[in-house]
Amino acid sequence: METPVNINDFTPVAKDLKMAQSIARPSTTYWQDAMRRLKKNPLAMIGLFVIIFMVLTAIIGPFLCKYNYSDQDYTNRLASPSKEHWFGTDFLGRDLFVRVLYGARISLAIGFFASLINLTIGVLYGSISGYFGGRVDNIMMRIVDVIYTVPLTMVVILLMVLFQPGLKNILIALGLVYWIGMARIVRGQVLALKEQEYVLAARMVGAKKWRIMLKHLIPNSMGPIIVNVTLNIPQAIFQEAFLSFIGLGVAAPMASWGVLADEGSQAIQSYPHLLFFPAAAICITMLAFNFLGDGLRDALDPRMRR
DSSP states (O other), X not given: OOOOOOXXXXXXXXXXXXXXXXXXXXXXXXXXXXXXXXXXXXXXXXXXXXXXXHHHHHHHXXXXXXXXXXXXXXXXXXXXXOSSSXXXXXXXXXXXXXXXXXXXXXXXXXXXXXXXXXXXXIHHHHHHHHHHOHHHHHHHHHHHHHHHTSOHHHHHHHHHHHSXXXXXXXXXXXXXXXXXHHHHHHHHHHHHHTTSHHHHHHHHTTOOHHHHIIIIITGGGHHHHHHHHHHHHHHHHHXXXXXXXXXXXXXXXXXXXXXXXXXXXXXXXXXXXXXXXXXXXXXXXXXXXXXXXXXXXXXXXXXXXX
């Protein structure tokens, strides 16, 4: 037999309007939540600080040194690292520390140029292809497939027939082929987003196609775009280093990390410092960008939101 409930056994909770309307946890936007998760990733934050340090050092460092990257001192050739020359000197007596800093300018500039190409050509091309679909998408993707089959090294070699070897060849080659991966990623994102309710609502109110792409589709694809840009920068730096290492990149007297690594490899057994410092700069920079890219990928993934 059930015992009847006596209402006098209960004490009603006092009504506090402010307490009832208060929010226990402050609301955050998608980007604020992503930044919060990024700050909790120690490797990503280390990578970010290393990148900022490298950029500032590349910009300011050469102005603070008493040597120029092209100053030659034949009486002090192949000197070991010391207080006078922190990284030693090369075959012509040039200060290696200054040349590594100057090489950082070229290598990082190429990396950021590749990211600019991705953010302009790749994003626009992929969004147009994905949004319009049909025959437009088919034609644009076949063009991408044709360009994708041409190696970057082959493009640089063909450009050397028209121009002298140098930085211009690498920049043109990156501009021609480096946006393909971004275009494919953005196309896939746009194909998944263009049937969402907010896009259909924008169509119903008469929004133009360009406005829908620029105001709705591309901003909602910024997570994968930012991650891809971050991970493509070290790839571009490594491509430049490889092309310069095999003699297809920056020409003397300019000094990129690839050129310095090529010069150091010629005397690695007798003077290992010539290869160690530029190679270490390449490795540290690539690791920093990869750590940051992995952290951004985890932070911007909506499935990781709590």
